[in-house]
Amino acid sequence: MLKIEHLKKHYNNFSLNCSLEVHKGCVTGLVGQNGAGKSTTFKAVLGLVSAGSGSITVFGKDLKDFTPEDREDLGVVLADSGFSGYLTVNDIIPVLKNMYRHFDYTFFTEQVKKFHLPLDKKIKEFSTGMKAKLKVIVAVSHNARLLILDEPTAGLDVIARDELLEMLRNFMETDEERSILISSHISSDLETLCDDIYMIDNGQVVLHEDTDVLLGSYALLKVSEEQFNKLDQQFIVCSKKESYGYSCLTNQKQYYIENYPKIAIEKGTVDEVITMMVRGQKS
């Protein structure tokens, strides 16, 4: 669906070097701190910034050869941009009708009604939640094959987030060929939605793992200095000095449960893995 190979982009004090792949029928997550390079990656995929080098192929086609017709197969949500705030929902309906051949008017209006979005109010007067919902509704209402979603749940409360994630699940269930590339600061969103997760730090992909593996095999070992010195470091991805000794991230939880029954082992979460990968010392 989407393949990024050695995408490089240099700014004054930042350089991005990223490779990732989104497979057909999969939801792929991209996580990282603010300024890690997530948005730059999204913008490069969408052709909003030029890639310094490397290649980006979407639906097997080089991005440079992408036509407006090809773009109809993409549904996009950007964190910091959307339809002009001076337009209303009623205004954007004819715009979408004229832009997308497969715009589903009935679905769109149903969703707008379901989420109680006002039809005649200017978008700039919408609440954060309403704006976010509208962006996702627009992205999923024209039969796109690939959704590219940069922070679609940013600033939303739990209920609104859940409703949006439900909309994305329904989008995936309708057609098994569809895919999603999504970034989020809220790791629980990704844990429940994504098939695999890429972690990006300082412009580099530092980890790529299936979500099941991440949640099932990754764990945090909390050990004293003495325990740390005796610990088999073979499956330790990285470690960090703590007041009590060390916390270590492993990708073989079972190995340590069986061989070190006395040490404290915490289930891995995306948040913990991010913190360890960013702040920890690589083994």
Place this chain on the structure above:
Amino acid sequence: MKGLLVKDFKLMKGQKNFFLIIAAIAASTAFFSDDTSFFMGFLPFILSMFALSTISYDEFDNGNAFLFTLPISRTGYTIEKYCLALMFGGSAWIFATFLAVISNALKGTADIKEILISSLIILPILIVIQSLMIPFHLKFGGEKGRLALIGVFGIISVIGIAAIKVSEMLGVNIPDIINHISVLSMGVIVAIIVMAAVVILLISIKTSSSIMNHKEF
């Protein structure tokens, strides 16, 4: 292209009060003043500016980033802005000429031929001004674009004044040359000027398209 035009019409719909005020000013000048050339120029220029204000609306709140993820090309966006400006400027030009003819016919002041000649002179000026405004708006954005444009007009005026001074010093009499030219058929002159304006317009479209294709959002 059609989707973009619909978007821009919807954006401009929000400014309909401004549009009504402009129409009222033009109509009152047409019927209460003897000088028809003022609103014949004023109306098309103001409406072209009105159309170009959509560029600022697109930029508002980083809206361009999302806009260019929609199924449009950057060249398509550029051409749409020219179409919109020409559509608004052009219709205002036709409307203003029509209004001038009617008001003069009612008042019986100037003759229609004179009005049509002024109208034909305004058209290439309108095209050239749009050709200058659009690339500046696209390159520097709404606010800075206007400032840059004022600078350019300033430079053009300085060059013009300098050219007149130099020609005076060299003993070339410009009014004489103009009088000599007017011996030629008026139609030919207007045709040449309009063609020159169209060439400038095409160069402007090419430049704007290149500006947009190099922009990052």
